[in-house]
Amino acid sequence: MPLNQPNPETIDLLLGRRSVKTRDMTEPAPTGDDLETILTAAMRVPDHGKITPWRYIVLDKQDQEVLGESISEALVAEGETSEKVADKMAGFATQGPLLIVAVFSPERDHKIPLLEQQFSCGASCMNMLVSAHALGYVGLWLTGWASRSRAVARDLGLTDNEEVAGFMFYGTATREPSERPRPSIADKVTFGLGEA
Numbered sequence: 001m002p003l004n005q006p007n008p009e010t011i012d013l014l015l016g017r018r019s020v021k022t023r024d025m026t027e028p029a030p031t032g033d034d035l036e037t038i039l040t041a042a043m044r045v046p047d048h049g050k051i052t053p054w055r056y057i058v059l060d061k062q063d064q065e066v067l068g069e070s071i072s073e074a075l076v077a078e079g080e081t082s083e084k085v086a087d088k089m090a091g092f093a094t095q096g097p098l099l100i101v102a103v104f105s106p107e108r109d110h111k112i113p114l115l116e117q118q119f120s121c122g123a124s125c126m127n128m129l130v131s132a133h134a135l136g137y138v139g140l141w142l143t144g145w146a147s148r149s150r151a152v153a154r155d156l157g158l159t160d161n162e163e164v165a166g167f168m169f170y171g172t173a174t175r176e177p178s179e180r181p182r183p184s185i186a187d188k189v190t191f192g193l194g195e196a
Helices: 008-016 032-042 061-077 083-089 114-134 150-155
Strands: 054-059 098-104 138-142 163-173
Touching (some): 008 114, 032 054, 054 061, 054 114, 061 083, 098 114, 114 163
Antiparallel strands (some): 054 098, 098 163
16 A cells, blocks of 8 residues: 555544453454464564564463463462462463463663663554454453563563563454543643743
8 A cells, every 4th residue: 555645444443442351352363364464563663773672472272371370370489479369360361362472572782772662562562452453353451460470471481681561362352342431632632832
């Protein structure tokens, strides 16, 4: 498609996209060409210095179960909770049809500031969510304790330099998601510098 051509459908897509809770997701999840399209979209983001400070780990159901056990064991080992609560958390990684773990993989000594690298990682994750929506799927980006656990990071094969940017679940909506309140332009946007 030529650049700078009006595309009202894209605006409708952006204004209508929203996260969907995993309890409201079912199969099918994106696979094959659809999954490749979503991952390709993740590569097409602003990336000052061409660092690509992100990568992704795609987990099928079997791998999700293994990760769930890892999260449960890490919760107890790191003294974060009781075994009873940890047993429930074993289901964290299997709550959606497909799980893609977003990994922040920065170059910490690079001249490009770490904050810019984080922005690029976030943009990459957002492109995945939007492209999944465009293909008829839904997504949910979760973080929480497991995303900060070094034990979980090690079990995922992350280096000491890397962090989990999020657990991104994808599937098909079982019902129309409800809308949540959004901030207004008036509350969040200033035009001009205003008075000094």
